Amino acid sequence: MTRHFLRDDALSPAEQAQVLDLAAAYKTDRYGYSPLAHRAVAVIFEKQSLRTRSSFEVGIAQLGGQPLIIDARGTHFGRGETVADAARVLSRYVDAIVIRTFGDDRLAELAAASSVPVVNALTDGFHPCQLLADLQTIRERRGTLAGTTVTYLGDGANNMAHSFLLAGATAGMHVRIAGPDGYRPDPAVLAEATRIAAGTGGSTAVLGDPKQAVDGADVLVTDTWTSMGQEDDGKDRITPFLPYQVNAELLAASADGAFALHCLPAHRGEEITDEVLDDPAGAIFDEAENRLHAQKALLAWLLDDAVQSGASAPTGTAPGTTAPAGTAPGAGAPTSSAPGGAAPASEASVNPVRGA
Template structure:
């Protein structure tokens, strides 16, 4: 059966750990796996602009012996004259996998139905699961075992990043705190899904409005841009609503003394996080950015092995 990775809970806790183990192995020996030798081609489709996703997938596919085919929807029929399902039927006869950075989660779900090659969510409005694999790899490198750690997210709790932290975090057995205004809380159905997973893994999800309460004793402090692509017209309102959730030196001082700071980037310095935190000794954002490469290579290898 073809496996897809459309949201963080498409993999079990054991599978998540397996992918992270493989990522660590591939990081140690970057050229060890040639699952895409041929070269096989992977279609990497972009509706949204990108730096880290584009580079890490293109380089990673090449590392695995394959050829990345970068497609812009602005220069293709996808989303115009052709449905995602029809595009998938064309691509699956020529490529080994499909990676799509898009807006609506529904498009990813449609393109995956009946498709005989793996489909990977490289970002949607609802989730960013590839980023979370990289983040978990980074946290594991710096903190050791993931299970039992407390991760605190600050800002827009209804964002794709917050949703993925909630799901991926509890899948790893972590305690995830989301600090946000009530109007920016994570979707109830996603929290419910996370609670079901947490009951099996020993993790938890806690929604808070007090940022310092959320930071207290945390092992990992994380935030994301307050103004995601497609929401630029909301910038002033978001800066007003989310201002107290900026990650500052005070935030870090309340967290565990050995806490680390992560951010998926790009960061709006001075808005959701102070530059002193980004450039400070507890920041591991550059390791995190590099780990997109290793985590996504591991994901592709793992998905191809499932077929």
Template sequence: MSARHFLSLMDFTADELLGVIRRGIELKDLRSRGVLFEPLKNRVLGMIFEKSSTRTRLSFEAGMIQLGGQAIFLSPRDTQLGRGEPISDSAIVMSRMLDAVMIRTHHHSILTEFAAHSRVPVINGLSDESHPCQLLADMQTYLEHRGSIQGKTVAWIGDGYNMCNSYIEAAQQFDFQLRIACPEGYEPDPRFLALAGERVQIVRDPKQAVAGAHLVTTDVWTSMGQEEETARRLAHFAPYQVTRELLDLAAPDALFMHCLPAHRGEEISQDLLDDPRSVAWDQAENRLHAQKALLEFLVEPAYHHA
């Protein structure tokens, strides 16, 4: 099984990641000029969703269609996956019919097991461990607005969950400093922190994290699958709301990002997405362009020597 997978940012070299992001900007330009570009004609992406989705489904499905291919939406309710067929068996069969598989899952182990038995590229569309496709979009958005993020400081405010883990990987791959402000008991996975070393700092005070930062970002306080913890989380995270006043402590040219969906009045103040420093809508759109670049990178080469 020699297929390249994209289960985490660490599956690519730093140069490859930068190449995908720059390519995303080129593909965005082609689309804005109405240029038809269909390198993935007759290629088919299978999309397995265990969790609900708006941006991930739309961007992969629209992206494949725009690249000349097709995408098939698979939910566990409608397939044998939901009835207990072993992941390995599903992977073997699906990868004989498809050109790539994108999986959004509760358990990262499903991704790794599927990839181990797949003859085509497997893409992480979000797991309990990480969300690397979102980081491609975030990094593309920063590059478009401010140039290279290398050497800059990023502040993550809130829950040290999957998005935060991917930011820790991004700090290594894109060479920036990351300050994480999270309540006690909501720190990111120690395995990720160990790999990042001195590049990442954990603080309790959001003001300390944001001071002088070039990019400030956050996510919902209650992720999918944690709904029963909502009330407890609201109490713990209340001091971690990102407001315009908090953003004022960042660098003068700071950007604010949110991977959406946003809960206004919780992790962000009601008006924050309307702030001129917010680039959340560009960031959401860039899921489409960055993932098209990713699909082109992963899917096309397989056919050069078929």
């Protein structure tokens, strides 16, 4: 069956751990594996990109594959030709399709018509490739994911908040979302994350008070307050979010050794201060680098049956990393946990998309 990666919950806890183990191995040896030899991957952009384009193009080449970069503005993709028809054609040419687009319905239409794996490189609803990089970064710093408390501050309705809920819950983490009224996560996404967390030892919480949200947190995460496409919506996207700025004061109120993450690009002085962003001991630029390694691991896992089964998976981890506690490389869900925020009541659940 064709496996797609449309949302963070497309991977089980064991599968997520296996991809992260691969990412650590690829970071240790960038050029030692060629699972994409003689394969081509289309990378389609309907939204502008720097990190996504660079990391996918370089990563596919490092794995021995041929990246086919497509700027949708210069093609008939979705204009005059349906997304489904384009997917059927591309499936005859390439071995996988990566797309950075707007609506999740557009992504779902592409995946439904594709006979090759489709990867979500960012939509309005989710940013799952970024979360693999973030989880890799946290694991490098802390040695484990299970039991880690992560607080996302800012627009709780954006794609990074949604992805942190799903990916963090899958990893057995305690995920807190803190933001002003009117900027809270989609209830269906929150409910699904809460359901997943119940099985992994994690938890979810939505809070309004930023100081309460960061108390005891190991990682603070933020993103731009104005996402692409929101620039002209007429809303004040500064004033309501100012209490949620990631700064030295909030970091000091967090757990000892806490650090910040930001997927970039950053609006310096808005959602994050220069002091935090430029901290030489910070993790944000390690996080940016890990897009390369995590996405290589994901593509190898999706396209190489031997890698997915563990038969030819690279072994070893990057310096300073270990597999999640209680989890053998490539197997088993995280089992340990630490106290975290209380989980809110569940609402309607969302089923992960696992194939065409």
